[in-house]
Amino acid sequence: MDAFVSRKKRRLSQPDQDTAHHTEIAGVSGAEASGDESTDIKLAILVSLHPDIAQDDLLDILVSCDGSIETASSVLSQGSSAEIVTKKRPAPSSSLGVQTSLSSHVLTKFGDGSLAPLKESVNFKRPLPTKKGKTLHLYSPEDIAAHTPCTILLNFLPSKEANELLRELLEESQHFSRYEFQLFNRTVQSPHTACVYVSTPEEYRQQTSEYTYGGTYRSNVRQATPELRSVSRKVQRVVNEEIQNRIRNVYPDGKKLKYQSPKEWRPNAAFVNCYDGPAESVGYHADELTYLGPHPVIGSLSLGVEREFRVRRIVPREEEEEQDPPKSNGGSDSVVKNQKNSNSRADAQGQISIHLPHNSLLIMHAEMQEEWKHAIVPAQTITPHPIAGNRRINITYRWYRDTLHPRYTPRCRCGTHAILRCVQQKQENRGKYMWMCYAGFAPGKEGCSFFQWAEFDDDGNPVGDRTHDVDSAPALSNFSASQ
Numbered sequence: 001m002d003a004f005v006s007r008k009k010r011r012l013s014q015p016d017q018d019t020a021h022h023t024e025i026a027g028v029s030g031a032e033a034s035g036d037e038s039t040d041i042k043l044a045i046l047v048s049l050h051p052d053i054a055q056d057d058l059l060d061i062l063v064s065c066d067g068s069i070e071t072a073s074s075v076l077s078q079g080s081s082a083e084i085v086t087k088k089r090p091a092p093s094s095s096l097g098v099q100t101s102l103s104s105h106v107l108t109k110f111g112d113g114s115l116a117p118l119k120e121s122v123n124f125k126r127p128l129p130t131k132k133g134k135t136l137h138l139y140s141p142e143d144i145a146a147h148t149p150c151t152i153l154l155n156f157l158p159s160k161e162a163n164e165l166l167r168e169l170l171e172e173s174q175h176f177s178r179y180e181f182q183l184f185n186r187t188v189q190s191p192h193t194a195c196v197y198v199s200t201p202e203e204y205r206q207q208t209s210e211y212t213y214g215g216t217y218r219s220n221v222r223q224a225t226p227e228l229r230s231v232s233r234k235v236q237r238v239v240n241e242e243i244q245n246r247i248r249n250v251y252p253d254g255k256k257l258k259y260q261s262p263k264e265w266r267p268n269a270a271f272v273n274c275y276d277g278p279a280e281s282v283g284y285h286a287d288e289l290t291y292l293g294p295h296p297v298i299g300s301l302s303l304g305v306e307r308e309f310r311v312r313r314i315v316p317r318e319e320e321e322e323q324d325p326p327k328s329n330g331g332s333d334s335v336v337k338n339q340k341n342s343n344s345r346a347d348a349q350g351q352i353s354i355h356l357p358h359n360s361l362l363i364m365h366a367e368m369q370e371e372w373k374h375a376i377v378p379a380q381t382i383t384p385h386p387i388a389g390n391r392r393i394n395i396t397y398r399w400y401r402d403t404l405h406p407r408y409t410p411r412c413r414c415g416t417h418a419i420l421r422c423v424q425q426k427q428e429n430r431g432k433y434m435w436m437c438y439a440g441f442a443p444g445k446e447g448c449s450f451f452q453w454a455e456f457d458d459d460g461n462p463v464g465d466r467t468h469d470v471d472s473a474p475a476l477s478n479f480s481a482s483q
């Protein structure tokens with residue numbers, strides 16, 4: 001879990017408008033706002049209601065709340081309640097598109113190798129079949145693989161094993177806590193609870209005193225439980241198969257992406273999230289790259305209540321302007337123009353909704369974190385799960401890279417660890433990586449204006465790798481290896 005509702009606290013000498021801290025915020029359902037106002041007007045209303053929050057951030061919240069001002073506003077004030085009903089699949093609101101099969105003719109190969117891929121059908125970076133301001137619901141694994149940077153495997157574990165893992169983590173969830181971040185002089189809490197799991201007591205020490213998250217050390221770290229470890233072995237095998245399928249069938253020339261690691265994916269940390277009831281959520285964000293490095297792959301297992309995972313591609317400024325030239329009145333007033341551009345960018349290609357049922361494994365592929373944002377949106381309704389009740393448990397298995405151990409990553413002037421981000425919006429720098437200070441967003445800390453471009457070799461290892469100069473640091477151990 002990483003970043004979230006965000007606000008731009010400061011504009012430093014940052015090369016990208018999208019580099020501000022993203023922080024989770026409580027998401028709740030409410031009555032849908034009238035769909036009549038344009039997003040511009042809705043955004044203007046939100047800006048007037050929440051003048052101290054940056055427009056891009058307000059827009060992210062508005063988009064994740066399906067354009068409902070009421071929901072977005074209650075998310076921002078962290079109040080309100082949502083309904084729980086027993087209903088098979090919530091009918092999307094009239095403004096949403098539902099597509100049960102976009103590509104019944106597309107065959108995509110999955111972990112079990114049962115389907116033959118059609119390379120031409122899964123076209124990397126082709127225009128999305130979504131519309132500006134709309135949400136397209138995709139249900140079939142083939143459509144999800146073809147139109148998003150993800151693949152999904154349904155009924156991933158034998159059902160007994162999935163249920164045992166769910167029970168184990170529900171029990172664990174009593175120890176979960178909310179992540180805290182600083183919003184000016186207010187400390188705000190994440191809208192769901194979470195905990196990080198590692199293999200050994202030494203790793204517990206490292207996770208609480210060396211690795212940082214959002215500019216601060218973690219306080220909520222636990223040792224991986226037996227089910228979590230044994231399932232990680234299966235996740236590792238299938239994720240590696242899917243990475244190879246993706247490379248063969250989707251990426252240009254059948255080659256891994258530049259900066260993507262060519263090595264076997266070996267998870268050594270798991271973030272476990274608990275969403276208790278329909279109001280709990282996580283806002284649009286991209287996961288922090290600091291220890292995962294460029295183009296990371298993440299295996300995400302869902303258990304309990306089915307919830308909606310939304311993704312939207314980040315549209316760089318110039319690309320959006322080409323697709324949708326500004327109207328003639330957009331040029332004179334820079335505030336209006338910026339608002340319009342930022343607004344168009346966030347929903348220029350609409351959102352895609354992927355429904356994550358109990359026991360599904362979603363793989364976020366290497367192109368995801370740099371080019372897309374994702375969210376678990378507040379639900380209008382949920383169907384209680386026989387074991388979990390109203391709760392959803394999510395495990396994201398991650399591979400912290402040895403070469404990005406905190407003892408090798410830059411420190412900023414204020415003494416904390418800089419974080420790694422990728423420029424997403426500004427066309428001329430898009431895809432470049434940078435180290436920057438994040439401490440200003442951690443409660444009780446002052447940040448600085450530290451900024452440094454980050455350089456990597458083709459395999460995603462820092463250039464001028466300092467690992468050889470330092471005593472061999474104990475890296476985090478792979479879950480499977482430590483069993």
Ligand SMILES: O=C(O)CCC(=O)C(=O)O
Pocket residue numbers: 001002003271273282287300309374376394396
């Ligand atoms: O709950 C999920 O499926 C997503 C969680 C997430 O985005 C994260 O942990 O970074």
Ligand SMILES: [Fe+2]
Pocket residue numbers: 001002285286287374
């Ligand atoms: Fe995430």
